[in-house]
Amino acid sequence: MKNPTRRTMLQMSAALAAGALLPGRVAQAASDPKIIEAAKKEGSVSLYSSASTGPSNALAEAFRKKYGINVSVYRAGSADVATRVQAEESAGRTQADALIIEEPALSLLAPFLANYDSPERKAIDAAYRLPNSTLIRMYMSQIGWNTNVVKAGAAPSDWKDLLDPKWKGRFGSLDPHVTATTLAWQVMVERLYGPSFLPAFGANKPKLYASTNAMSQAIVSGEIDLGITNSFGVIQMADTGAPIGGVIPKNTVLFGGNIAVFAKAPRPNAARLFCDFACSAEGQTIVNVAGATIPTHPDAKAPKAGSLAQFSKTNVFTQPDYKKIIADTPRLLAEWDKHVR
Amino acid sequence: MVAALAVIMVLYPVAVVALRSISKEEIGSPLTLEWISALFASARSREALVNTVIYTAGSTVLAMGLGVGLAFLSTRTDMPGGRTIGVLALLPMLVPPFILVVGWVAIADPNAGFINILASALMGSRTTWVSINTMAGLIWMTGLFLTPYVYLMVAAGFRNSDSAMEEAARVSGAGRRRLLFTVILPLQRPALLAALLLVIIMAAGDFIIPATVGLKAKIYMLPSLIWQNHASFPARPGLAAAQSLLLVAVGLLCIYFQRRALSRGGRYTTVGGKGSHPTLFPLGKLRYPLGAFALLFALSSSVIPLLAVGSMAFMRYWSPYALKPENLTWRNFNYMLFEYPQVWPSAQHSLFLAFAGATACVVLAIALAWYVLRMRGKLAGIVEYAMVLPLGIPGIALGVGILSLWILVPGGIYGTLWILLLAYVTAHIPVAMQFVSSALHRIHTDLEDASRIAGQAWAGTVRRINIPLMRPALIGSWLLMYVVILREISLVILLYNPSTIVLSVGLMDVWQNGFYPELAVYSLLLLALGVVPVAVLWKFARFGAD
Numbered sequence: 104m105k106n107p108t109r110r111t112m113l114q115m116s117a118a119l120a121a122g123a124l125l126p127g128r129v130a131q132a133a134s135d136p137k138i139i140e141a142a143k144k145e146g147s148v149s150l151y152s153s154a155s156t157g158p159s160n161a162l163a164e165a166f167r168k169k170y171g172i173n174v175s176v177y178r179a180g181s182a183d184v185a186t187r188v189q190a191e192e193s194a195g196r197t198q199a200d201a202l203i204i205e206e207p208a209l210s211l212l213a214p215f216l217a218n219y220d221s222p223e224r225k226a227i228d229a230a231y232r233l234p235n236s237t238l239i240r241m242y243m244s245q246i247g248w249n250t251n252v253v254k255a256g257a258a259p260s261d262w263k264d265l266l267d268p269k270w271k272g273r274f275g276s277l278d279p280h281v282t283a284t285t286l287a288w289q290v291m292v293e294r295l296y297g298p299s300f301l302p303a304f305g306a307n308k309p310k311l312y313a314s315t316n317a318m319s320q321a322i323v324s325g326e327i328d329l330g331i332t333n334s335f336g337v338i339q340m341a342d343t344g345a346p347i348g349g350v351i352p353k354n355t356v357l358f359g360g361n362i363a364v365f366a367k368a369p370r371p372n373a374a375r376l377f378c379d380f381a382c383s384a385e386g387q388t389i390v391n392v393a394g395a396t397i398p399t400h401p402d403a404k405a406p407k408a409g410s411l412a413q414f415s416k417t418n419v420f421t422q423p424d425y426k427k428i429i430a431d432t433p434r435l436l437a438e439w440d441k442h443v444r
Numbered sequence: 445m446v447a448a449l450a451v452i453m454v455l456y457p458v459a460v461v462a463l464r465s466i467s468k469e470e471i472g473s474p475l476t477l478e479w480i481s482a483l484f485a486s487a488r489s490r491e492a493l494v495n496t497v498i499y500t501a502g503s504t505v506l507a508m509g510l511g512v513g514l515a516f517l518s519t520r521t522d523m524p525g526g527r528t529i530g531v532l533a534l535l536p537m538l539v540p541p542f543i544l545v546v547g548w549v550a551i552a553d554p555n556a557g558f559i560n561i562l563a564s565a566l567m568g569s570r571t572t573w574v575s576i577n578t579m580a581g582l583i584w585m586t587g588l589f590l591t592p593y594v595y596l597m598v599a600a601g602f603r604n605s606d607s608a609m610e611e612a613a614r615v616s617g618a619g620r621r622r623l624l625f626t627v628i629l630p631l632q633r634p635a636l637l638a639a640l641l642l643v644i645i646m647a648a649g650d651f652i653i654p655a656t657v658g659l660k661a662k663i664y665m666l667p668s669l670i671w672q673n674h675a676s677f678p679a680r681p682g683l684a685a686a687q688s689l690l691l692v693a694v695g696l697l698c699i700y701f702q703r704r705a706l707s708r709g710g711r712y713t714t715v716g717g718k719g720s721h722p723t724l725f726p727l728g729k730l731r732y733p734l735g736a737f738a739l740l741f742a743l744s745s746s747v748i749p750l751l752a753v754g755s756m757a758f759m760r761y762w763s764p765y766a767l768k769p770e771n772l773t774w775r776n777f778n779y780m781l782f783e784y785p786q787v788w789p790s791a792q793h794s795l796f797l798a799f800a801g802a803t804a805c806v807v808l809a810i811a812l813a814w815y816v817l818r819m820r821g822k823l824a825g826i827v828e829y830a831m832v833l834p835l836g837i838p839g840i841a842l843g844v845g846i847l848s849l850w851i852l853v854p855g856g857i858y859g860t861l862w863i864l865l866l867a868y869v870t871a872h873i874p875v876a877m878q879f880v881s882s883a884l885h886r887i888h889t890d891l892e893d894a895s896r897i898a899g900q901a902w903a904g905t906v907r908r909i910n911i912p913l914m915r916p917a918l919i920g921s922w923l924l925m926y927v928v929i930l931r932e933i934s935l936v937i938l939l940y941n942p943s944t945i946v947l948s949v950g951l952m953d954v955w956q957n958g959f960y961p962e963l964a965v966y967s968l969l970l971l972a973l974g975v976v977p978v979a980v981l982w983k984f985a986r987f988g989a990d
Contacts, residue, residue, distance in 0.1 A: 149942075155957035156950075160785050175942035178953060182675055183937050186844065190938075194851040196858070207677045251765065273555075278659055280672040310577075311659045320960050324763045325556035326549070343959060344771070345761035429678055436676075440488060444662060 134222065134379040139170065141372035147173040148373040151188065152203040153181035154360050158240065158394030159203065165389045166380050172373055181208035188212055197367040200374035203381070207283050207425040209236060209361050217366040219375060223382035223400075228411075230422070231399040236363040237382050240396035241411065243420065244288050244356045247337045247349035248329035249322050259329065261352045262292055266303045275318050275330030276309040279439050286435050287356045287423035288331065294421075295354055305442030323347055333358070335395040338407050342395075357420040360396070447815045447823050450808060451830045453870055457845025458692065458833045464685035479682040483690065488664060496648055496666040499582055503647040506587025508640060510745070511594020512629075514738055519602040520628070521725045523735045530599065531982070532739075535746035537592035537924065538974035539753070540931040540951060541652045543967040546756070546960055547749030548585050549657065550764060552576040558752075558764055577661035585657070586647055588745040593646070594639040596924055597879055600916035601635035601886065602628075620725070628725075634885035637705055638878040641698040645835045649691050666690065670838055685841065692836035699832045703825075706885065750971075757964035780954075780965040786945050787969075793861060794930055794947040795973065801868040802925035806918055808869065809876035810906070813884045818892075831877045834870055839934030842871055847938050859941045867939055868929045875928075876921045883917030884910065919981050927974040947973075 142148075148166070152159040156178060163174035177199070179187070185208040191197055192215050204212065216235040224232055231238040246259055259265060265274060279285035292300045310327055312318040319336040321327050323345040337349045362381040368374040380386040384402035391398045391405035398405055401412070414420070428435070468476045484490060514533045518526035536544060551557050554575045563571040575581060613627045629636070651667035658668055666687055673684035727734055756762045760771050781787060812831065816824045834842060846867050850858045857863045887910060895905040911918065933948045933955075940949055947970065954963045 156785060156953045157957075177940075177942055178949070179937050180675075180956065182677070182679065183840075187847070187938050190844075190847050190851055194848075196851055198859070211678075278672075281675040283677040286677075311662060313655055313659055314956055316957055317656070320762065321556075323761055324550070324553075324960075325765060326553050327555070340761065340959070343761040343961075345763070345766075425677075432676070432678065 134376055138372050138376050138379075142172060142370070142376040143170065145172075145370040145373040147175065148200045148370060148377045149175050149177070149198055150201045150203065150377065151177045151179075151184050151199040153179065153184050153205060153208065154203050154240065154390070154394060158390045158396070161393035162203075162381060162386060162390045165386065166377055169380070170376065172376070174377065181205050184208065185211050188215060192367075197365060197369060199365055200368040200370045201377045201381075202363045202365065203239075203360050204363070205358060205360055206423070207429055209363070210425055210429070212363075215365055215367070216363045217368070217371075219364045219378060221375070221379045221382050223379045226384070226401055227382065227399050228401075231359070233361075236361040237378075238359040238399050239362050239381055239387050240391050240394055241357055241359040241399060242334045242396045242408070243351060243358065243418075244284065244331060245334050245337065245349050245351040246329060247319060247322055247332040247340075247347055249325060249327075250346040250348045252325065252328045253348075258348070258350065260350055262354075263296060263300070265309075265329075265331070266300075266307055268307065270307060270328065272308040272310070273328045274307070274309055275312050275321055275327040275332075276304075276443075277315065277318065277331065278311045278313060279436060281313050282315075283425070283428065284333075284356070284358055285331075286428050286432060287358070287421075287425075289435055289439065290423065290428060290431075291354065291356050291421050301438060302442045305444065309443065311443075319347065334397075334408060338395040342407075351414075351418060353417070354419045354421070357422050359399075446808070446811050447821060447827050450812055450873070451823065451827055453866070454830050454834050454873065456849055457842050457870065458837060460845035460848060461685045461688050461692075461837055461841050464681050465689050467682060476682075479680075479686040482683055483686055489669060489687075492664040492666055492669050495579070495663055498579060499586070499654075499663075499665055500644060500647040502579070502583035503586035503590060504640070504643045506583060507590035507594050507643045507647070508636075510587065510591045510741055511639065511643075512598050512636065514591070514742065515595045515599040515602055516628075516725075517734060517738050519599050521727050521731075521734075523727055523731060523738065525735055525739060529735075529738050529742045530595075532742035532746050533595045534592045534978065535750065536589055538927050538971050538978070539750065539967050540933075540970060541589055541650075542656065542955060543753050543963055544589065544749050545585065545653060545656050546963065547752040548576055548581075550752040550756070550762075551748060552581060556764055561764055576657055579661075579663055582653055582658055582661070582663060586650060586653055589650075589653075590643045590646055591745055593642055593875075593924065596920040597639040597642070597882065597917070598632060598635050600879070600883060600920050601632045603916045620728075624725070634706060634882040637702045638882040641695075641702050641832070642835070642875060642878055644698055645691065645695045645832070648694055649836060649838065651838060667838070670841075674838075674840060684838075688837050688841055692833055695832040695836040696829055699829055703828065753964045753967060756961050757968055759961050762960040762964075776961045776965045780962050781969070784950065787947075787950065790945045790947045790950055791969075791973070793864075793944055797861065797864055797868060797946060798926045798929040798973075801865055801872070801929045802922045804865065804869050805872050805876040805925045806880070806922050808873060809880040809921070810911075810918075812873075812877060813881040814906070817881060817884050818889070832874050834872075835874045839871065839932065840938070843867065843935050843938040846870065859944070861944045863939050864936055864944060864946065867935050868925075868932065871932070871935050872925050872928060876925055879917050879921035879924075880914065883914040887913050923978055923981060926977055930973060931970055 150163060159176050159178055163176050166172065166174055181204050184204055188199065202212065213235060218234040221237065224237055227237060248258060277285040279289055312321060315332045315336045318330045318332045319340045322330050323340060334351065337347055340347045362378050364374045364378050381390065382400065384400045387398040387400045387403035388405060391403060391408060395408050396405065397408045397411055399411065465479050466475050466477065468474045514529060517523045518530040549557065552559055552574045554560055554572045554577060557576065559574050560572050563573040609627055609631065610623060613623050618626065649667055651671050654665040654668035655671050658665055670684045670687045673680040673687070755767065757776055758772050759766060760773050812827055815821050816827050846863065850856055850863055857866065891909050892905050895909050900908065931948055931951065933952050936946055936948055937952060940946060951966050954966050
């Protein structure tokens with residue numbers, strides 16, 4: 104297994120779930136036995152997830168193996184998940200028990216979520232939990248490049264290197280109109296480098312993409328030499344053997360997927376048990392190995408993506424304040440439209 | 445009764461969109477004209493409107509020219525290889541549009557396209573001969589995507605035309621050119637107008653190309669703004685709805701002109717009482733050059749991008765520089781077909797929905813076209829206008845409309861396969877309707893009267909006279925519905941359930957989160973599912989020269 108791929112990662116995570124490779128020091132999920140009993144009576148869990156199929160299904164499958172409780176997964180982009188939940192809630196037809204979703208959709212759905220302090224959350228740093236949700240899979244904004252075109256010495260190391268005229272028209276950015284993560288990045292570079300950054304960035308003519316995935320493919324195919332992408336995109340692309348490399352600048356934005364339980368979940372115990380599992384070292388290992396993301400549980404291991412403890416020695420993370428960003432969106436987009444054209 | 449239900453079916457989601465465009469936030473919040481007035485307020489939206497007009501006009505001209513030209517050459521002339529060219533012209537429709545975009549990027553991207561890589565190799569430095577990231581590139585792709593629609597609709601008309609008038613013209617000494625422009629094409633006016641209407645609205649409303657290549661090139665268009673306003677946080681559904689209403693207005697305007705152009709008499713009844721076989725139009729010296737030209741266009745619209753996509757399916761990752769033996773693999777097939785969750789249940793659901801949806805669309809379209817053209821019922825005008833509305837509404841907005849109705853019906857069809865079926869029929873009935881009514885326009889009522897006098901009831905007349913005479917158009921629209929339903933994405937994403945998962949959900953997932961090689965495999969799977977009925981029905985539709 105010279106080049107473990109996403110498929111082998113999926114298989115590995117299944118094996119982990121079966122306990123075969125489970126390191127001895129990883130504690131087993133410690134849910135209340137009464138909840139386990141009641142969850143088994145309920146018999147199934149309905150999960151709405153905006154994480155991609157790989158990690159969503161790996162987690163669902165591991166949970167089914169462990170407890171014999173079936174998980175049905177509804178998967179869609181976070182805006183679509185939010186629309187669907189809002190429609191179901193306003194019609195009084197809650198179907199979902201558990202939710203995996205990123206910000207800012209999480210904030211929109213907050214009125215429909217239950218506060219649940221899972222016993223598995225004790226080990227997780229307080230920075231990664233809210234009363235109604237827990238971050239379980241993290242990733243960050245980074246620069247990625249085509250290693251056939253960009254040689255080690257010439258590669259950028261920080262965001263401001265993107266302003267170098269040698270990359271003019273040869274690098275990519277996401278469109279903040281459709282990716283809130285880019286708005287968070289825009290706020291960070293404004294804070295780091297002041298208001299002159301965006302005009303210079305726009306003048307260097309980035310090509311715009313609608314998703315990090317499209318961006319990684321464009322880097323590998325040679326459409327662009329480099330681009331602002333994210334950590335799991337680079338890791339997964341590199342796993343296929345593609346010529347992609349990158350750097351995580353010292354200051355960067357941290358994003359993440361949250362697990363939550365619906366207040367009106369039709370199967371409340373199964374929902375809580377699933378949430379316990381997703382927060383646990385065991386569950387986080389599975390979901391983060393399958394998605395090349397970083398766990399928040401200190402005992403979970405997803406070696407490809409690294410650990411937060413290790414990154415905290417070299418990097419300064421910004422966790423975006425989405426309430427502020429949402430309120431500021433019209434101004435941010437107007438500035439973007441003015442300078443990036 | 446059927447007509448009234450059908451009108452309600454399409455009007456409801458449109459009404460939701462209309463309400464949204466005048467509501468401050470959710471429907472039920474205070475009314476406002478802020479969205480409508482925002483339509484023309486910003487420089488960007490004005491620029492987008494101008495771009496949309498140029499883009500729509502360009503791709504309409506290209507699609508009409510190619511579609512009508514290829515259909516005429518392959519059905520009505522002695523051009524060599526007509527049948528093959530007919531098949532090639534239809535291929536692009538079997539593949540999801542965004543994978544064709546990926547294919548075109550692989551061919552004509554300024555940095556990573558084969559053509560420019562070749563140019564750079566020949567010239568010794570970075571050279572760009574063609575760029576897909578331009579308005580011309582956008583028009584080229586969209587024009588080619590829409591060509592099969594025009595072809596299917598017009599070929600059905602050409603196949604079924606009455607040779608009596610052509611012979612009359614020939615006998616009275618008309619030359620070939622005159623024959624073509626004064627008899628053959630004018631007689632196809634219903635089909636030509638129907639095709640024109642569809643292509644204009646579909647070009648103006650298509651979002652895949654504006655949201656991918658258009659975004660990269662920073663050429664903004666109306667559909668890309670609608671998409672941005674839907675997908676942004678916080679979303680601005682009111683503005684998106686107002687922008688959709690502009691597309692609806694374009695559709696209504698088109699229908700108005702179409703009705704006016706067709707209202708002057710039954711001059712297009714080309715299938716009269718006498719049986720006849722259209723004679724082949726001799727091309728003379730132009731036979732081979734035109735054949736080569738048609739082949740070239742058919743190849744470039746389908747085979748070349750499909751080859752690019754096909755080769756991706758076998759690669760570990762996609763890059764034109766990586767086309768080397770050591771990068772080839774079967775892994776993508778193994779993963780997508782056997783390891784990727786729920787491919788086979790999705791395929792079953794998709795096949796069921798495609799068969800049932802296509803059939804329902806065609807049957808409903810026959811009933812509605814009959815009501816409008818033959819019974820000239822009280823609602824005829826309303827039905828005609830209503831049946832074009834869904835074309836202007838983006839799939840996701842239509843999905844929201846259908847969701848918000850059926851979720852309120854306790855029990856009901858929410859969460860079942862039936863809501864998907866209903867959504868497909870609502871979204872695609874306009875296309876079927878255009879096909880069927882343009883075919884019905886061409887059949888002379890004498891034939892139906894004769895059948896009635898001979899004692900046939902309505903159903904018998906339709907079954908024995910109209911359906912056989914409209915066969916090419918019916919089969920054509922059925923095939924189109926079938927393949928479009930197989931690959932429909934934005935409509936289903938809000939309406940499916942884990943137990944009713946369909947192939948396009950996986951397609952969406954792989955498009956957003958997977959790699960192009962996996963997307964290519966998924967697209968080949970859809971191509972395979974689409975090719976089977978096309979091959980089976982081709983013979984009965986008789987779209988090629990015999």
